[in-house]
Amino acid sequence: MSDSAVLAAPISGPVPRIALVGNPNCGKTALFNALTGARQKVANYPGVTVERKVGELLSPAGARVQLIDLPGTYSLRARSPDEEVTRDVVLGRFEHESPPDVMVCVADATNLRLHLRLVLELKKLGRPIILALNMMDVAEARGCRVDASALSAALGVPVVPTVAIKRTGVVGLLDQIDRSMMVMAGDGPPAPCGWSEPSARDLRAYHQEVEAVLAAALRDAGKPSLATQRIDAALLHPAIGLPFLFLVLFLMFQAVFAWAALPMDMIDGALGWVQAAAGAALPDGMLKSLITDGIIAGVGSVVIFLPQILVLFLFILILESTGYMARAAFLLDRLMGGVGLHGRAFIPLLSSFACAVPGIMAARTIENRADRLATIMIAPLMTCSARLPVYTLIIAAFVPERTVAGGMIGLQGLVMFTLYAAGILSALAVAFVLKRTIFKGAREPLLMELPAYRLPSPRDILIGLLERARIFLARAGTVIFAIMILLWFLGTFPGAPDGATGPAIDYSFAGMLGHALAPLLAPIGFTWQIAIALVPGMAAREVAVAALGTVYALSETGDALSGSLSGVLAADWSLPTALSLLAWFVFAPQCVSTLSVVKRETNSWFWMLVMIAYMTLLAYGAAFVTFRLSSALLGG
Numbered sequence: 001m002s003d004s005a006v007l008a009a010p011i012s013g014p015v016p017r018i019a020l021v022g023n024p025n026c027g028k029t030a031l032f033n034a035l036t037g038a039r040q041k042v043a044n045y046p047g048v049t050v051e052r053k054v055g056e057l058l059s060p061a062g063a064r065v066q067l068i069d070l071p072g073t074y075s076l077r078a079r080s081p082d083e084e085v086t087r088d089v090v091l092g093r094f095e096h097e098s099p100p101d102v103m104v105c106v107a108d109a110t111n112l113r114l115h116l117r118l119v120l121e122l123k124k125l126g127r128p129i130i131l132a133l134n135m136m137d138v139a140e141a142r143g144c145r146v147d148a149s150a151l152s153a154a155l156g157v158p159v160v161p162t163v164a165i166k167r168t169g170v171v172g173l174l175d176q177i178d179r180s181m182m183v184m185a186g187d188g189p190p191a192p193c194g195w196s197e198p199s200a201r202d203l204r205a206y207h208q209e210v211e212a213v214l215a216a217a218l219r220d221a222g223k224p225s226l227a228t229q230r231i232d233a234a235l236l237h238p239a240i241g242l243p244f245l246f247l248v249l250f251l252m253f254q255a256v257f258a259w260a261a262l263p264m265d266m267i268d269g270a271l272g273w274v275q276a277a278a279g280a281a282l283p284d285g286m287l288k289s290l291i292t293d294g295i296i297a298g299v300g301s302v303v304i305f306l307p308q309i310l311v312l313f314l315f316i317l318i319l320e321s322t323g324y325m326a327r328a329a330f331l332l333d334r335l336m337g338g339v340g341l342h343g344r345a346f347i348p349l350l351s352s353f354a355c356a357v358p359g360i361m362a363a364r365t366i367e368n369r370a371d372r373l374a375t376i377m378i379a380p381l382m383t384c385s386a387r388l389p390v391y392t393l394i395i396a397a398f399v400p401e402r403t404v405a406g407g408m409i410g411l412q413g414l415v416m417f418t419l420y421a422a423g424i425l426s427a428l429a430v431a432f433v434l435k436r437t438i439f440k441g442a443r444e445p446l447l448m449e450l451p452a453y454r455l456p457s458p459r460d461i462l463i464g465l466l467e468r469a470r471i472f473l474a475r476a477g478t479v480i481f482a483i484m485i486l487l488w489f490l491g492t493f494p495g496a497p498d499g500a501t502g503p504a505i506d507y508s509f510a511g512m513l514g515h516a517l518a519p520l521l522a523p524i525g526f527t528w529q530i531a532i533a534l535v536p537g538m539a540a541r542e543v544a545v546a547a548l549g550t551v552y553a554l555s556e557t558g559d560a561l562s563g564s565l566s567g568v569l570a571a572d573w574s575l576p577t578a579l580s581l582l583a584w585f586v587f588a589p590q591c592v593s594t595l596s597v598v599k600r601e602t603n604s605w606f607w608m609l610v611m612i613a614y615m616t617l618l619a620y621g622a623a624f625v626t627f628r629l630s631s632a633l634l635g636g
C-alpha cells in the first residue's frame with residue numbers, strides 16, 4: 001500500500017499544511033490523488049480512508065505544500081476511531097503537529113444539504129477554508145444546479161467546482177490554495193479556534209444556516225439518480241437481495257478457478273521451460289541447485305498464482321467501485337446481527353478476503369469498542385488472498401477437475417467455496433461466542449449512507465489490478481525470494497554424510513527442524529516436509545507454498561523438480577493429510593503482519609495473544625478432527 005509520494009508518518013516543520021476534510025465518500029482521496037499523483041485507495045462506499053495520508057505538491061506559485069488526506073466524517077464530534085483521526089488532525093491535537101494552515105473542505109455537490117453542515121462547523125475553527133464543490137459531473141447529469149459564486153458569497157469562503165476523477169478544477173483549486181496561503185501570510189496569526197462540541201441547539205442553528213445558504217445558492221435541486229432507485233428496488237428487495245449477494249460471491253469463487261486456469265497453465269509452462277533451460281545451462285553443483293531448486297521452484301510456485309489473485313481483486317474492485325459494497329453491508333446487517341456483529345463489520349470482513357491487514361484497519365469505522373474488537377478478532381478467519389495459493393495447490397493435487405450438477409459447477413471451485421464458507425461460518429460462530437461472553441453489549445443499529453451506483457472506471461480498475469500485481473510480485477521477489485534462499489541453505493547444509501541413502505535434505509538443518517517438529521504434528525497427519533514449510537509460512541501464508549516447492553525440489557533424487565508441485569504432492573501425501581492441511585489453513589494465525597496490526601489497532605499485546613491462542617487451538621483441533629475422520633472414512 002505504500003506510495004512514494006505518501007507518508008503515514010506525522011509531519012512537522014515550516015512547509016504549509018493543507019488538509020482535505022469532508023463527509024465520507026465525497027471524493028477527498030480522489031482529489032488527493034489528482035493533486036499529488038498518489039494512488040491511494042478510492043472506492044464508492046463511506047469509510048474507505050481510515051488513517052491520515054500525507055503527500056506533497058508544488059503550488060503554481062512554486063510553494064511546496066503538504067497535503068493531508070483524512071478519513072471522512074460528518075462532524076468533528078468524532079464517534080469512531082477513524083473520525084477521531086480527522087478531529088485530532090484538524091484541531092491540532094497530535095503531538096508535535098500544528099493544525100493545518102488551510103483546509104480544503106470537499107463537498108458532494110449533489111448532497112449539499114448534508115455536506116454543508118460540516119463546512120459550517122469547520123468555519124468555527126477560524127482558519128482559512130476553501131470549498132471544493134466536487135462531483136459536479138454527477139450534479140449536472142441530475143439537473144442539480146449550484147451557483148458557485150452565490151454559494152461562496154453566502155458561506156464567506158472561496159468555492160471551486162471540481163470533478164476529482166477527471167482532474168477538472170484542479171488548477172483552479174491550486175490557484176486558490178496559493179491565494180489562501182498569501183492571505184494567511186498577510187493576516188498574521190490565525191484567529192483563535194471557536195469550535196466546541198455542537199450541542200443540540202447548535203445543530204439546529206447549523207441546520208437553519210444550511211437552509212439559508214441553499215436558498216441563496218441552489219438554483220435547482222435536481223432529481224435523485226433514477227438508475228440507483230431502480231437497481232436498489234431489485235437488489236435490496238427482501239426476496240432477491242440476499243440470494244443475489246450469495247450468487248455474486250459464489251460466482252467470484254468459481255471465476256477465481258475458471259478464469260485463472262489458462263494463464264496459470266501458461267505461467268506453469270513458462271516456468272518449467274525456464275527451470276529446464278537453467279538446469280541444462282548450468283553445470284551441476286551448488287549454484288544450479290540454488291537457482292533451480294531454491295529460487296525457481298520456490299518463488300515460481302508462488303508467482304503462478306498471480307492470475308487467481310487478480311481475478312479475486314477484479315471482483316472486489318468492481319464491488320467496491322460500483323457502490324454494491326455498502327448494499328451488501330446493509331443486506332447482511334440482520335444476518336450478522338444474529339450473531340451479535342454490527343452491520344458495519346461487513347466491510348472490514350469483506351476487505352479481509354484480500355488481506356486481513358486493511359480489513360482490521362477498516363474496523364476503525366465501527367464506533368462501539370466491543371463490536372470493533374469482535375470484528376478484529378474474527379477478521380483473519382476470512383480467507384485472505386495469501387491462502388489462495390495454498391488452497392489451490394492442494395485442491396489441484398487432490399480434487400479431480402470435473403464438473404458437478406449437470407456440468408454447471410466446477411468441483412474444484414466448489415471445494416474452494418466450501419473452504420471460504422468454512423472460514424466465514426467459523427468467524428460467525430466465534431463472533432457469536434465472543435459477543436455472548438467477553439464483548440457483551442447491546443447492538444447498535446447500522447447507519448450508513450448508500451452511495452449512488454456508479455459504473456466502474458476501467459482505467460481505475462486496471463490501475464488497481466496493476467498495483468495488486470506489483471505488490472504480489474514485489475513480495476515474491478523480495479521476502480519470498482530471500483526466505484527461499486535461506487531455506488535452500490538450511491535444506492542443503494550440512495550435506496548428507498557419506499553412504500547416506502535418502503535425499504540430502506533429510507540430513508540438513510531444515511530436515512532436523514522438520515523431524516523435530518514432526519511428532520507434534522503427526523497426530524494431525526502432517527509430514528516433516530509440511531512441518532518445515534509451516535515455519536517460514538509465518539512470514540506470509542503463501543510462503544508455505546514456496547517452501548513446499550523448495551523442500552520437495554530438494555527432496556527429489558533427480559536433478560530438478562520433475563512435474564508440477566501439485567503432482568508431487570498428490571503422490572506424496574495421503575488425502576487425509578491434504579484435507580487436514582486445508583483445515584489447518586482455514587484457522588491458523590499464520591501471518592506476522594496480521595498479528596502486528598492487531599497489536600497496533602487494539603493497542604494491546606493481550607488481544608494479539610488471545611488471537612494466536614484461539615486460532616492455533618482451532619487450527620489444531622480442526623486439523624485433528626479432519627485427519628481422524630477422513631482417515632477413518634477413507635481407511636487411510
Ligand SMILES: Nc1nc2c(ncn2[C@@H]2O[C@H](COP(=O)(O)OP(=O)(O)OP(=O)(O)O)[C@@H](O)[C@H]2O)c(=O)[nH]1
Binds near residue numbers: 025048049166
Ligand atoms: N462521478 C464522479 N465520481 C467521483 C468524483 N470524485 C470522486 N468520485 C467517486 O466517488 C467515490 C468516492 O471517492 P473517494 O475519493 O474514495 O471518497 P473519499 O471522500 O475519500 O471517501 P472516504 O475515504 O470514505 O471518506 C469513488 O467511487 C470515486 O471514484 C467526481 O468528481 N465525479
Ligand SMILES: [Mg+2]
Binds near residue numbers: 028030048049070072
Ligand atoms: Mg478517502
